[in-house]
Amino acid sequence: MITAEWKPIEEMVGYLRGHKKVLVIGCATCVAECAAGGEREVETLAPLLAMAMQNDGNPVEVKSATLERQCEPEFVEAIAEAAAEADAIVSLACGIGMQLVAERFVDTPLYPGVNTTSLSLREEPGLWTSRCAACGDCVLGLTFGLCPVARCAKSLMNGPCGGTRTDGMCEINQDTPCIWRLIVERATARGRLEDLTQVRPPKNWSNSPAGGPKRMLREDLRS
Amino acid sequence: MSLRAGTKLEKVLAAGHFALTTEVGPPRGPDVDAVLKKARILKGLADGYNVTDNQTAVVRMSSIAGSKILLDAGLEPVAQMTCRDRNRIAMQSDLLGAAALGLRNILAISGDHQGAGASGKLKGHPGAKGVYDVDSMQLISIIKGMRDEGLQAGGDALTSKPAFFIGAAWTPLGPPIEFRVLRLAKKVAAGADFIQTQAVYDIKAFAQQMAKAVDMGLAEKTAILPGIIVPRSAGMLNYMNNNVPGVVVPQELIGRMKDASDPQAEGIKVTLELIEQVRELPGVKGVHLQAIEAEELLPEIINQAGLSPRPEV
């Protein structure tokens, strides 16, 4: 899922000074799954923002809504009325959902209530870890189903660097496994360690965010 | 045998001498004198002098500029280049610039991650965007392609071929241990002419990894120089053992430093023993000797190890 995490409330307060009627909106898909922008989080943040603004000396009226999906125009329509009454919107959806709302209600300032951070898996309750970097050139077929682009701190393509800790974790975070250690273990278990001995050439990043904004066109689906 | 780049380091190795490299960390300022001061202490003592590339993500004088200062002072530099700060375009451009300045030993490494953090009082740049467009393996092959084919990574031709003696790093004792020799083999296949290893203290474990490398024929295709860092206290060894990945320090060595009445003298003694021990291992072609922030100890150590004067080649 796309993961996000709340911005510091202080930052949201900074955005909202001068506004009077705030609409806090969430999205019931990815950001709900990662406990950043579902109904529960929206209904927690809305009163908190009211209190924060009151204590800041800038009282606001706060309303709230959680959309089925903030990245689909028909679902965004559901808040048209509430948005028309608000003079600012705080969105807890990912950057995609936020931008659709900003586009639909172009005269109402939209402020991010979250930072969109990763494409992650909920590994355990309360723990999400990276799985994908949307690099546009998937290598999972070469790396035994474990992604070194998203899960190696240096996105190495040819094996582990010298920073693997004695216990097999990554030097930059003692709770993050060295993904190359896991790749080697899986290759060994399959009797295919040999597969990892081939030098992989420089990666083509042109289909990743580094290559510029994506424009994916499918003529067969166009009307 | 025809030489790749004809650097002193390459010639020393080609002639079958036991090679010696050491390190000169550039200053955190544009201070030529700081580089020259280290150069004066170390001149004539080694066949190559590694100039580090913003290690621990703390900004220092560029390794290429530092290398050029050493070269002009009569020391042969090994310019380090990490994959952390530049994409393949900037790297190749800097490589051409290095070649133009007469720098021909290049050590291609991944580089300390910007988030791994500077130690001590330094902050580093944990908020920097790490580049890692290519990894060290790919950088080695890019340098080789420039040198041997006269081609850029993108396929365009260079107007002439830069001569490089290509170095790479090896962490023989890091996990997953079974892959470390295979990774060395990849670096050799990619084009590494010489290898400097992470600091070695556990000679027994290193000997096992070396034996595998020799069995695979790697020690003939590349010159392996184990890294030795002069220990200066039990605390330093403990720190490295616990905090520097890939460095394994036997407890008896830590104990020995702890019990020493003069830790510095003991550290020198330990260093001399380590040099002697790795020298006896089949396939070892030299040492990469470092005395971090204590370069003044090196002349005595190198003399006592019988590694001075360096061969004329």
Place this chain on the structure above:
Amino acid sequence: MANNSTAEFQPRITLLYCRQSLAPEVKPVQGSRTGQGFSVRLVLLPCSSKVQLPHLMRLLEQGSDGLQIAACPEKACQHLVGSTRAEKRLNRGRELLEQVGMGAERLGLERGAGLSLEDLMQMAGRRADAARALGPNPMKGV
């Protein structure tokens, strides 16, 4: 807050209590009560695990000066980890309240078994003391 005004301030507390934490002979009560220098609204919960942040934050937004949760002892929760989870959520709530300038101490949890109505009133009183130190909820009357 000047001393004389805090002395006059009678905190309004909401006490949410787990039914299981009461002594068997005590009949669950709901509604408002008056204590020594505070008032309290008692809210019965089937388990403390039922408390959710949106509910707690709404209560504070609506002007409650302090919220006290009465939960069973950690090992005695009928849902095993219900009260532990409630406490974790509460801690997050306390952090957030600190961030918005309300003060973490407006929200708290106490554990107990075989509680009487008097015990609940004392728990509410302790939260009232904490709220008194923070002064009236700025949201009151907004």
